[in-house]
Amino acid sequence: LAKTTQPISMDSYEGQEVNITCSHNNIATNDYITWYQQFPSQGPRFIIQGYKTKVTNEVASLFIPADRKSSTLSLPRVSLSDTAVYYCLVGTHTGGGNKLTFGTGTQLKVEL
């Protein structure tokens, strides 16, 4: 599985847009990019997933450049409840037994 690198922490204020970038230089052709959110003492929750270009859902957008060596999770107009750890994962379901490798993630803190 490709290794990922994310900032350890980020601070923001309510109403701002937050962009968290993840570096994955060794991404393989079949790999997808998936982001999870985790609140303290809760299990991670799937946010968004993409392969290339841009993906948007009701929660976030995911921007993936053509070389796919990085990706950016964009959270529009964050609120206090978006304070959480965000994980970037790169991998595929094919074979391997569904091994999800979580790094240390990015701790996002949103303030008033």
Added chain:
Amino acid sequence: EAQVTQNPRYLITVTGKKLTVTCSQNMNHEYMSWYRQDPGLGLRQIYYSMNVEVTDKGDVPEGYKVSRKEKRNFPLILESPSPNQTSLYFCASSSYYRGLGTEAFFGQGTRLTVV
């Protein structure tokens, strides 16, 4: 409601006393797995199962056992718990789609303390 259910949520036990943490999913998922989460170490996979009667070791399997006799259940067994197994445990499940990425559903977590 689609969910992964773990029990118990909290457990304090003594060294050497066998225990089982149950995990059940209602989404008919093929894949199930167990993770432990420790401060500074993130989530680490203990065991995973690709389907009924098919299990394999993850990154930190020592001291744990699992079984997958039914598709919906994937219990985690600690035959002789030790204090270094004090941790927050998560069960996860997902469906298999060839060529797609991974969207896993996690349980609420089980906080285990071994004294």
